[in-house]
Amino acid sequence: MKHKLIDIAKVIRSKNSGPFEITFDIIFKDRETFEIMCKHKFINAKLISDLYHISESDVINIIEFIPAQAIKATIVRPMCSGDIRETDVYGAQQHAPLLDLEFDY
Amino acid sequence: MKSVKILSTTAILGYGFPMASFEAGMKLKPDCIAVDAGSTDPGPYYLGAGVSFTDYYAVKRDLGIMIQAGIEHHVPVLVGTAGGSGAKPHLDWTIQIVKEIAQENNLHFKMAIIEADIDKEILYKAFDEGKIKPLHPAPECTKDDIKDSTYIVGQMGVEPFIEALKLDVDVIIAGRAYDPTVFAALPILRGFDPGLALHCGKILECAAIASTPGSGSDCMFGTIYVDSFVLETLNPIRKCTTLSVSAHTLYEKTNPYILPGPGGTIDLHNTSFTQLNENQVEVKGSVYIPSNPYTIKLEAAKCVGYRTVSIAGVRDSNFIHEIDTIIEGVEQRVKDNFKNLKDYHLNFKIYGKNGVMGDLEPIKEIHSHELCIVIDAVAQTQEVANTICSFARSTMLHYGYEGRIATAGNLAFPYSPSDFKVGPVYNFSLYHLIEVSDPVNMFKRTIVEL
Numbered sequence: 001m002k003h004k005l006i007d008i009a010k011v012i013r014s015k016n017s018g019p020f021e022i023t024f025d026i027i028f029k030d031r032e033t034f035e036i037m038c039k040h041k042f043i044n045a046k047l048i049s050d051l052y053h054i055s056e057s058d059v060i061n062i063i064e065f066i067p068a069q070a071i072k073a074t075i076v077r078p079m080c081s082g083d084i085r086e087t088d089v090y091g092a093q094q095h096a097p098l099l100d101l102e103f104d105y
Numbered sequence: 106m107k108s109v110k111i112l113s114t115t116a117i118l119g120y121g122f123p124m125a126s127f128e129a130g131m132k133l134k135p136d137c138i139a140v141d142a143g144s145t146d147p148g149p150y151y152l153g154a155g156v157s158f159t160d161y162y163a164v165k166r167d168l169g170i171m172i173q174a175g176i177e178h179h180v181p182v183l184v185g186t187a188g189g190s191g192a193k194p195h196l197d198w199t200i201q202i203v204k205e206i207a208q209e210n211n212l213h214f215k216m217a218i219i220e221a222d223i224d225k226e227i228l229y230k231a232f233d234e235g236k237i238k239p240l241h242p243a244p245e246c247t248k249d250d251i252k253d254s255t256y257i258v259g260q261m262g263v264e265p266f267i268e269a270l271k272l273d274v275d276v277i278i279a280g281r282a283y284d285p286t287v288f289a290a291l292p293i294l295r296g297f298d299p300g301l302a303l304h305c306g307k308i309l310e311c312a313a314i315a316s317t318p319g320s321g322s323d324c325m326f327g328t329i330y331v332d333s334f335v336l337e338t339l340n341p342i343r344k345c346t347t348l349s350v351s352a353h354t355l356y357e358k359t360n361p362y363i364l365p366g367p368g369g370t371i372d373l374h375n376t377s378f379t380q381l382n383e384n385q386v387e388v389k390g391s392v393y394i395p396s397n398p399y400t401i402k403l404e405a406a407k408c409v410g411y412r413t414v415s416i417a418g419v420r421d422s423n424f425i426h427e428i429d430t431i432i433e434g435v436e437q438r439v440k441d442n443f444k445n446l447k448d449y450h451l452n453f454k455i456y457g458k459n460g461v462m463g464d465l466e467p468i469k470e471i472h473s474h475e476l477c478i479v480i481d482a483v484a485q486t487q488e489v490a491n492t493i494c495s496f497a498r499s500t501m502l503h504y505g506y507e508g509r510i511a512t513a514g515n516l517a518f519p520y521s522p523s524d525f526k527v528g529p530v531y532n533f534s535l536y537h538l539i540e541v542s543d544p545v546n547m548f549k550r551t552i553v554e555l
Binding site: 020053067083096 | 150242378536
């Protein structure tokens with residue numbers, strides 16, 4: 001059965017983690033869904049690199065954070081925050097492509 | 106003493122807090138009142154230009170309430186990363202506010218001022234000795250990066266605060282400091298576990314953001330015990346839950362299990378979050394692991410040019426269809442017309458296409474019925490930036506593109522004048538670790554009696 005990420009997560013957000021990284025947080029609505037997502041490794045470096053058209057080596061890590069039933073992904077910022085070509089100084093609107101994800105389980 | 110109680114007033118000094126929350130916090134008899142006053146989030150401009158991103162009167166309002174309560178109840182008031190970026194001009198700006206508060210309310214107290222600026226000579230020497238290293242994925246720095254930086258600050262740890270507290274001061278105003286330090290210094294001074302104190306500080310620094318519903322302008326209360334700490338909100342509409350507190354640990358972090366800071370890391374692998382009651386969360390098991398050598402984070406920005414922007418809208422579907430070729434054509438015309446001007450950046454942000462995500466935008470085909478175009482010129486002088494922006498704007502306004510039917514003008518300007526002179530543009534020039542031998546005395550301390 002297909003599940004949309006926006007239906008199974010209660011928080012999907014992006015933010016700078018320092019001026020050289022952007023980090024994505026997905027906090028799931030319930031523990032069971034979080035465990036399914038972890039078991040299948042649905043959120044992985046390849047998914048993030050495909051979604052943002054970046055190389056897999058620019059995905060710094062994917063972390064499952066059990067206390068918050070959350071999965072995090074952190075990527076190298078395309079440019080340092082506030083660079084001349086900057087579009088999002090806080091990195092707070094880079095999560096949008098995650099909203100369209102669907103997972104089959 | 107079995108516990109240390111800390112009142113965190115707001116996420117960033119100047120973001121405000123309800124008086125009722127503050128009073129509820131004071132009723133719990135805190136041992137200190139503390140606030141983080143800064144962030145690198147708003148970008149390099151504020152550090153580079155020596156300007157605060159927070160408002161003077163908003164900071165004065167918050168700090169006035171905190172200092173009056175601190176003096177009345179004989180508990181210290183600690184402020185970290187004064188003025189938003191914590192360099193000398195930001196510190197001076199905050200001290201001026203404190204002096205006004207003292208004078209207007211006839212308050213007399215002892216204040217410690219701790220500077221975070223690092224002398225360039227010290228940095229050149231450390232650079233030569235290989236003691237400055239980039240924080241991945243920041244690039245290596247050069248001596249020119251040090252030379253060209255307007256202000257260079259180091260993120261101080263708890264040590265300078267602890268030394269100031271030992272002098273029995275009423276108020277501490279510090280430059281750039283690791284966010285949790287203002288909350289962790291007093292408990293660590295009183296012998297409580299640094300892992301718990303710093304982790305508690307890490308949550309308190311954003312005040313009520315770690316509650317639900319979260320808020321960046323409300324208070325939060327932390328109590329540190331021998332083997333745990335407890336967080337609670339002070340506003341009945343907000344609750345601390347294990348999820349709200351643990352979720353905050355994720356925020357703006359690369360890895361929530363390992364939180365690096367000055368002189369060591371907080372390790373959360375064995376941390377537990379327990380709901381004590383409707384509004385209290387107990388945290389246990391966070392451990393501080395000192396690093397050797399002791400490192401602190403350097404931050405600096407340098408001026409890279411001057412900016413002029415022009416904002417315009419487009420509604421014509423023929424223009425929208427041809428947007429890529431039009432931009433290419435305009436860039437070419439600018440280049441041809443000013444062959445002698447080379448050192449400039451001309452950039453078009455196209456909202457309705459990829460204005461928000463730039464190269465990260467996965468959607469390539471657009472169906473927008475209108476676009477917003479920001480013509481953005483950065484050059485070595487304001488005059489050249491004005492010239493490039495103005496010429497790009499007038500060229501785009503009358504550009505003859507394939508399929509053009511509307512020949513009067515291609516752009517809708519919401520403003521007259523259409524071009525805005527933004528002034529100097531800064532880039533982060535340092536975001537590096539430096540090895541330090543004395544984490545107290547590298548930060549200059551001054552004691553002032555008001």
